[in-house]
Amino acid sequence: MQPLKIVFLGTSASVPTKERGLPAVYLEYEGRRFLFDCGEGAQRQLLLAGKSPTSLDAIFITHYHGDHVFGLPGLLNSMELNGREKPLYIFAPASTLHRIRWLVHAIPFSPSFPLVWKPVKGREVLWEEKLFYIESYPLKHSTETYGYIFVERDRRKLLKDKLDELGVKDWKVYRKLKAGEEVEWNGAVLSPEDYTLLVKGRKVGYFVDTAPVEVPPVDYIIFDATFLESEREKAKETLHSTVKEAAEVAKRAGAKKLFLYHISPRYREEDPLLEEARKVFGNVEVARDLQEIVLT
Ligand SMILES: [Zn+2]
Numbered sequence: 056m057q058p059l060k061i062v063f064l065g066t067s068a069s070v071p072t073k074e075r076g077l078p079a080v081y082l083e084y085e086g087r088r089f090l091f092d093c094g095e096g097a098q099r100q101l102l103l104a105g106k107s108p109t110s111l112d113a114i115f116i117t118h119y120h121g122d123h124v125f126g127l128p129g130l131l132n133s134m135e136l137n138g139r140e141k142p143l144y145i146f147a148p149a150s151t152l153h154r155i156r157w158l159v160h161a162i163p164f165s166p167s168f169p170l171v172w173k174p175v176k177g178r179e180v181l182w183e184e185k186l187f188y189i190e191s192y193p194l195k196h197s198t199e200t201y202g203y204i205f206v207e208r209d210r211r212k213l214l215k216d217k218l219d220e221l222g223v224k225d226w227k228v229y230r231k232l233k234a235g236e237e238v239e240w241n242g243a244v245l246s247p248e249d250y251t252l253l254v255k256g257r258k259v260g261y262f263v264d265t266a267p268v269e270v271p272p273v274d275y276i277i278f279d280a281t282f283l284e285s286e287r288e289k290a291k292e293t294l295h296s297t298v299k300e301a302a303e304v305a306k307r308a309g310a311k312k313l314f315l316y317h318i319s320p321r322y323r324e325e326d327p328l329l330e331e332a333r334k335v336f337g338n339v340e341v342a343r344d345l346q347e348i349v350l351t
C-alpha cells in the first residue's frame with residue numbers, strides 16, 4: 056500500500072494559542088498534496104513540517120469562518136512570489152465562495168498560475184484519480200459547511216502462488232482478475248474471488264465545525280471536539296460538538312481511530328478530553344500541531 060501522510064498543521068478553535076494554531080490539515084498521497092482548511096499561519100506550519108507550501112494541488116475549505124480561511128491570502132501570495140505555474144484548485148461551499156474570493160483579492164494579487172475556484176454543493180466527488188477520490192459531505196454549522204472524505208479505492212492483489220500452480224503467466228488474465236472479472240483459461244473459469252485478495256482501501260474523514268451528525272463509515276476520523284460535555288449548551292448554541300459527541304460519532308462510523316480536533320483554547324490539558332472520549336471510544340488521540348501520521 057502507498058503511504059498516506061497526514062499532518063495536523065493547526066488544531067485550535069477560533070483563536071490560536073501558544074501551543075495550537077488554526078485549522079489546516081495536510082494530506083499527501085501518490086505524489087498529490089492537499090490542504091483541508093487554511094487557517095492563519097498555515098504556510099509557516101507547512102514549512103515547519105518540512106512540506107512545501109507552494110506545491111499544493113488543491114485546497115478544500117470547510118466553511119467561511121475566519122479561523123478556517125485567514126491563511127489563504129498569505130499562502131497564495133507566496134505561491135505567486137515563487138513563480139508557481141501549475142494550477143491550484145480551491146474548493147469551497149457554493150454560497151460563500153465569492154466571499155472567499157474577495158478575501159484572496161482584497162490585496163492586489165494577480166496569480167502567476169491558474170487559480171481554479173470550484174463551488175461545493177451537497178455530497179459530491181470533487182477530485183478523482185485512479186487510486187483514490189475525495190468527496191464532500193454536508194455538515195451542520197451556522198453557515199454552509201462541508202466535511203471532506205479521502206477514499207482510497209479497494210484493489211485486488213493477485214494470488215501469484217495459486218496462479219503459478221496453474222501455470223498462468225498471461226498478463227491479460229492478471230489484468231482481468233485484478234479488475235474483478237472472471238476469466239476463461241484452458242477451458243476453466245478463473246474467478247477473482249479465488250485468485251485475488253481484496254485489499255480494502257483506507258478512508259479518512261475530516262469533519263470540523265459541526266454539531267454531531269451521522270457520517271459515512273471511515274477508518275480514521277478527524278472530528279470537531281470543540282468543547283467538553285460540561286459546555287454542552289455552548290456547543291449546541293454554536294453548532295459545535297463535545298468530545299463525547301465526537302466519540303459517539305466515531306463509534307457509529309466504525310472508525311479505527313479518532314482524532315479530536317478544533318479544540319477550544321480554554322482546554323490546555325489533554326487528559327480531561329481523553330478521559331471523556333475513552334468512556335465511549337478507546338482509540339483516541341487529541342490532535343497536536345505538527346503531528347505527522349503515516350498510514351502504511
Ligand atoms: Zn472553526
Ligand SMILES: [Zn+2]
Nearest residue numbers: 118120196264
Ligand atoms: Zn465555524
